[in-house]
Structures are given as C-alpha cells and as structure tokens.
Amino acid sequence: MAETKTTERIYIIPLRKEWEKAPRIKRAKKANRAIKEFLVKHMKIYDRDLKKIKIERWLNMHIWERGIKKPPSKVKVKAVKENDIVRVELAELPKKAIREQEKKKKEEDKKKSKKEKAKEEKEKAKEKQAETQEE
Secondary structure (H helix, E strand, O other): OOOOOEEEEEEEEEOHHHHOOOOHHHHHHHHHHHHHHHHHHHOOOOOOOHHHEEEOHHHHHHHHOOOOOOOOOEEEEEEEEEOOEEEEEEOOOOHHHHHHHHHHHHHHHHHHHHHHHHHHHHHHHHHHHHHHHHO
C-alpha cells in the first residue's frame, strides 16, 4: 500500500495586487483564484491544476466577509498537501469555527459511546446464552 505523503505549511498570501487588477464586482472571486494560483506555485503542483486546491469554508467566508468589492488585502493560511490535493484553511480559526468543531467532536464521542454500549450489551447477552446452553 502506498504511503500518503503530507506536508503542512503556513503562508501569508498577498491578495491586494491581484484583486486590484479586477473590476470591483469581481474582486472576491479574483482573490479566491489568487489564493489557488499562489498555492499551486508554492506547494509544487506540477501540472498547475487549480482544481487540486480545496479552499475550506471558513477561509471562503473570511474572503467574502466584507462583500464582493472589498476582500482582505492579505490572508494567513495553513496549507496541507496530501498526495496531490491541497487543503487550505485559515491559520487562526474564528471562535465560532472552534466552537463548531468542538460540538461536532462531542457528537461523535456520544455516537461512539452509544455504539460501544450496544456492543457490550450484545456480548453480555451472548455470554448468558452460552452459559444457559452449557447447563
């Protein structure tokens, strides 16, 4: 089985030079594209395919926060490359995102604990049946 090679880097991506080239009503879209172009170059994606860069939800929301006409001038991102796919997220997540992640984690833990309890009950039931059959 092939090993997955992962690299993780933090970049501060300058966006102002890029989005100033675009008309006002297309600036946020141009900023997203500039992030992808920057990461294709710096994360060594040799075929220069922008579809291999995945911008996560909170980064996209940060870019569009002030609307289409005024995206941020620079963004600090964390890029994680697994094989050829690069996931990009904000380096410092907002508090709301952190709370949301914690909430998901708690729900997963609850589901796991319910499954574990069900498995234990099934095992106990099997043991009781085995004991009754032996008698």
